[in-house]
Amino acid sequence: MDYLSIIFSETYKILFLLVPVLVSVAMVVWLDRRIWAFVQKRQGPNVVGPFGLLQSLADALKYMFKEVIIPSSSNKIIFILAPIVTMTLALISWAVIPFSETQVLADINVGILYLFAVSSLGVYGIIMGGWASNSKYPFLGAIRSAAQMVSYEVSIGVIIINVLLCVGSLNLNDIVMAQTNLWFIIPLFPMFVIFFISALAETNRPPFDLPEAEAELVAGYQTEYSGMMYAMFWLGEYANILLMCAMGSILFLGGWLSPIEIYPFTLIPGAIWLILKILFLFILFALVKATVPRYRYDQLMRLGWKIFLPLALTWVVLTSSYLFYFNLLPTN
Amino acid sequence: MLAHAIFFYIFSLIAIISAIMVTVSKNTVHSVFFLILDFISISCLFIMIGAEFLGMIMLIIYVGAVAVLFLFVVMMLNVAQQKNQWFSAKENSKHIPVGLIISTIIFFELIIVIGGWKYKPDLVSSMSLNIDNNISNTHAIGYVLYTDYIHIFQLSGMILLVAMVGAIVLTFRQRSGVKRQSYFSQISRERSDGVELIDIPSNQGVKSDD
Structure with missing residues (x-):
């Protein structure tokens, strides 16, 4: 009986987290398309519902009623597993995101490592999809994205080390609490810029969307997918983008802390602040997508390995020597 | 404790079965996927005994980086055909004795390590x-x-x-005849370097590509 009640209460908590995440993914897709359209002086989706808000819902319905085509020469099990892996990995990482001091599903000691590990597993969905399709465009797209995601993960890892040096803990709530006086975006601003650009590359967003460069590779690893399986890739991708925004706001923008600790601001719950910060970063993502042309592949690799990695490593040395010299190293 | 035991047996069963499948499965890419499953279930076991740091590092390094490179190489090289050749052809099976020797050595090493753990606990304890x-x-x-x-x-x-x-050093080689792009010179190009205005005389034309 005890186990049953635990299982029920935990399932309730998980649903209470995942349903809003999925709904906000749908809304965020609409927001992305609207911003993209406004930058280009178009209207964007504005027909279904007020301001076109229900467009994503209509799209989802359309995908659901489309036929799922599995290519006859594909590796069927892996072909079906790939979108499931992408979607699952995009959703399980939300378990550790703290929405306030107490509102967190799993307050684990190694929260940031968990986030990093899950985001580094994200590449498998793409490789599996590309390989199992047994077709050249998906395969090329998968290989490109594998190389790209592995490269940019390295610099994200080094940036995380920078933040951890200032915090002295791997727990996400501790990272947020360490920014009570000063958000890390101020002392670590160059790292925030590199993190933002690496996050764009990690989630295959423009200008780094080479895995699905439509002019060269049709749709990259998604070429053979149709119907609900395609929609799952798509949902997983946007959930990952939101997750990267959440990670950026926790590491650099103070997570659920309010910008100023004075009376009217402290009334607003932390979850609202976190959502506002995630939305701010997402709007930046959308603006970048609308304004910047796509990188060439060798330029992408050069940027990751020859510019971001040395810069981030140098900054680790700088941060640790500064903290050591002024005796600011966290001691807990 | 019951739930703990159930999860322990689930994860260790998955780990053992997938480790067997790595060697048994015909398709090499499937082998790598089973290897990844093995890594993941072992990191789950690490987390279950309270070593969450080791478990996460295992996920990040082995699953997130090493296995991706394995998969990369296996997919590109088409090892599957070669593997079939090794096991089907009679005269070509020189690697099997070598593999047997290496696996025997590893087996005895494991026995020594586990035996030491069992009979001389103070030798390897972390006390x-x-x-x-x-x-x-x-x-x-x-x-x-x-x-x-x-x-x-x-x-x-x-x-x-x-x-x-x-x-x-092993993979680096200087090839001749390769055009390299210098980003600095590309960015620092001015309009005057690339564009030339020519007054073309009527009925004569001009030779531009020389």
Whole structure:
């Protein structure tokens, strides 16, 4: 009986987290398309519902009623597993995101490592999809994205080390609490810029969307997918983008802390602040997508390995020597 | 404790079965996927005994980086055909004795390690490390790695560095006739370098591409 009640209460908590995440993914897709359209002086989706808000819902319905085509020469099990892996990995990482001091599903000691590990597993969905399709465009797209995601993960890892040096803990709530006086975006601003650009590359967003460069590779690893399986890739991708925004706001923008600790601001719950910060970063993502042309592949690799990695490593040395010299190293 | 035991047996069963499937499955890419499953279930086992740092590092390094490169190589090289050849052709099976010797050595090494653990517990115990139970195991690993074992830690880092430099030296070759792009000269190009205004005389034309 005890186990049953635990299982029920935990399932309730998980649903209470995942349903809003999925709904906000749908809304965020609409927001992305609207911003993209406004930058280009178009209207964007504005027909279904007020301001076109229900467009994503209509799209989802359309995908659901489309036929799922599995290519006859594909590796069927892996072909079906790939979108499931992408979607699952995009959703399980939300378990550790703290929405306030107490509102967190799993307050684990190694929260940031968990986030990093899950985001580094994200590449498998793409490789599996590309390989199992047994077709050249998906395969090329998968290989490109594998190389790209592995490269940019390295610099994200080094940036995380920078933040951890200032915090002295791997727990996400501790990272947020360490920014009570000063958000890390101020002392670590160059790292925030590199993190933002690496996050764009990690989630295959423009200008780094080479895995699905439509002019060269049709749709990259998604070429053979149709119907609900395609929609799952798509949902997983946007959930990952939101997750990267959440990670950026926790590491650099103070997570659920309010910008100023004075009376009217402290009334607003932390979850609202976190959502506002995630939305701010997402709007930046959308603006970048609308304004910047796509990188060439060798330029992408050069940027990751020859510019971001040395810069981030140098900054680790700088941060640790500064903290050591002024005796600011966290001691807990 | 019951739930703990159930999960332990689930994860260890998955680990053992997938480890067997790595060697048994015909398709090499499937082998790598089973290897990944094995890594993941082992990191789950690490987390279950409370070593969450080791479990996460296992996920990040082995699953997130090493196995991706394995998969990369296996997909590109089409090893599947070769593997079938090894097992079907009679005269070509020189590797099987070598493999047997290596696996026997590994087997005996494992027996020695586990035997030592069983019969001489003080030889391999961690009691001498003086671990404080109040700190998280990430901190505990840090304290041990950067104090008692700092030289070994630095040495292993140096070995990795040497291996990396060696790999780069082995694959690096200077090819002639390759056009390289200099980003600096590309960016610093001015309009006057690339565009020339020519007054073309009527009925004569001009020769431009020389």
